[in-house]
Amino acid sequence: METEDLLKQIREKAFKASYPDGTTYWGLSVNQVMSLEKTLAFSAKNIEIAALENGIIPERYVRNFNAFSQKDQIKLLQSTVAVVGLGGLGGGVTEILARIGIGTLILIDGDIFEDTNLNRQMLSTQLRIGTSKAVAAAERVKEINSSVTITVHKQFLDKQNAPAFLSKAHVIVDCLDNISTRFIVHDAAKKLQIPLVSSAVAGASGQLTTIFPEDGGLSLIYGESDLQASMGAEKSLGCLPHAVTFLSSMECSEVVKIILNRGSLLRNQIMLVDLDTNSFEIMHLV
């Protein structure tokens, strides 16, 4: 099947619709994308990209407009993001990135769900106790957006596997639950020259930063990696679900801005959040 035939079929199926402000656009429904995928030799993602390139907006992304342009949406669909850790932060990040239309997600976690995850980890359910977090994440993404290409690693990230797991990513999101593995991701991201978004939570407090390969990085926050305890304040405060989901949203905001090269980033800065006192501060690390 040639691209011209694909475009012909997309145009035939496209329908006129309106944004809430009354302006009109040409749309393509989720079912139409899925039926085109069944009959043509194109992936759902490539069908969506072809539609967008020709001014036709897949309905699933319509509420991303006009905050995003068609070019922006195409860029997101052509991007790959690695999510390291699929617990509280990672569950929220995976959900948001799949919905916003990141085209490829690399999902990494060797852990299984346990009872203590249920307070905050969106991917965890009572039925999933004892089952793989990575598998749950992949299934959730398929339910939300079957156009997303998924690579699943049911293994914990370590120094050995990090380069292979992360090398194809345009952005890496650190959603881990301990300080020591954060340094492994950080060092791998630096070596691979990939931007990293990192967040951590304790109780109702949290932190967020964005690190480009040339930036100072995690040692500006935690000190040198070999001098660090593995866990921080979360050891005694736990992790509250509203803080975890807030910080996971903030991580996605940084990811989108990196990919679309827009807005301002928390490079060499740290956002400190305390939801108990409604305190949101951006501090300069250098």
Place this chain on the structure above:
Amino acid sequence: MQKTIDLKLYATLNKFSPSSPEHYPVKPGTTILSLIEKLGIPINQAKLVFINGVKCELTASLHGGERVGIFPPVGGG
């Protein structure tokens, strides 16, 4: 007139907050290290300290009027 700082202690450090942290009295020249000791915060819990929104060393000194934030190591998710 008594010099004060606006002190903000995050997460586990909140329990070391004095009674009116927004007007915590300091002698000009007080170092961050001596402030941390006076507050009773274990030194390994106070690696991330900010004066007026900029990260500082433990040797930095205060003159009064500053905003000081102290954040413990946090790693959860």
